[in-house]
Amino acid sequence: MSIKETDTLVVGAGQAGIAMSEHLGRAGIPHMVLERSRIAERWRSERWDSLVANGPAWHDRFPNMAFERTGPNGFPPKEEVADYLAAYARMIGAPITCGVEVEEVRRLEGRKGFAVRTSDGMIEAQHVVAATGPFQVAEVPDMIPARAGLDQIHSSAYRNPGALRDGAVLVIGAGSSGAQIAEELSGAGRRVFLSVGPHDRPPRAYRGRDFCWWLGVLGKWDMAAPAPGTEHVTIAVSGANGGRTVDFRRFANEGMTLLGRTEGCEAGVLRIADDLRANLDRGDANHLSLLDAADTYAARHGLDLPEEPQARARQPEPDCVTHPIRALDLAAEGITTVIWAVGFGVDYGWIKLDIFDERGRPLHHRGVSPERGIYYLGLPWQSRRGSSFIWGVWHDAKYIAEQIAIDRKYMEYHESAAAPSGRRA
Secondary structure, X not given: OOEXXXXXXXXXXXXXXXXXXXXXXHOOOOXXXXXXXXXXXXXXXXXXXXOEOOOOXXXXXXXXXXXXXXXXXXXXXXXXXXXHHHHHHHHHOOOEEEOOOEEEEEEOOOOOOEEEEEOOEEEEEEEEEEOOOOOOEEOXXXXXXXXXXXXXXXXXXXXXXXXXXXXXEEEEOXXXXXXXXXXXXXXXXXXXXXXOOOEEOOOOEEOOEEHHHHHXXXXXXXXXXXXXXXXXXXXXXXXXXXXXXXXXXXXXXXXXXXXXXXXXXXXXXXXXXXXXXXXXXXXXXXXXXXXXXXXXXXXXXXXOOOOOHHHHXXXXXXXXXXXXXXXXXXXXXXXXXXXXXXXXXXXXXXXXXXXXXXXXXXXXXXXXOOOOOEEEOOOOOOOOOOOOOHHHHHHHHXXXXXXXXXXXXXXXXXHHHHOOHHHOO
């Protein structure tokens, strides 16, 4: 069997893999990108029909190409995002091969580099970049038994209200996905229960500027690490319907039933934590803190932006908050579908090296593994708050390419120094 060789193998052709290819190409580093399906596949087949980007088109993009169909202040639909990434890959001439899955990466014995087994044969690479991103394995907790007779799906499998069985719907998780799906279902006339955990709830826009802009000028995108205890706090923000602030009290006042965190299930009855009000108050505090910071910045820098006192208005407390539900009988409430919007896990089982923590998450510093030659790209908080966004991953890819170039320089010197004296550079 013939073995292909390359300096750097990039695994995955989503936004991370494409950004990585651009910077490797600029640095003149030979590489190949393998994608098991299509470019940006998860945007096409693992997102609901009405999904749009959570950031406006002017902000959440690569530096060298704008979105063509959506105006700068709009929120591109998922198919446009996928088309954008495919067009960008063509523009930079990324050497992407689709339909090839990487099955195993092992260290070469007695020499530098890695043996990579793929569905299309073996590859030897000096460097491997795992650009598979943060959304790898859909997490569906084993909490509600199958005998309950419900349809249970992950948010990545949800498509639209009409695709669900008739009946009420329970959405568990109130980050961006859960909030948007619950609002869409409620707007379609479904009876919806939404289980709300701890979350941040920024304004969609304030004083005429999107919250992405405010995070930028306030330096919050460049936070190098999350505050203690907030590493996995979800963010409830939406670009749906032209973009508006997620407000869970508004959801409830329009007919949705809010619940606290879902803790367990016994005999078809869910146990609900008594934390709904605390979670909503925490989201409100986060909302107000950004408004305060924005007001301070605008005053300090003399920005002529219209004041917006209504952004601080609080919806009336709905009955489900003043009289919280602690036990939810699924059958009695007519719930036929549960949508788990609780995030994703990672799967690096194909990397056969001892470089992961006890949960299987990669050990790294800014994407550089303790195993020289292995790198990661697209991880949340890889180097800063914005790392998992399209623009953020582009900057992280630049750093990874620089590290690969440094490693190549050391090896070039080694090979030159080891050559016969007459052949030294």
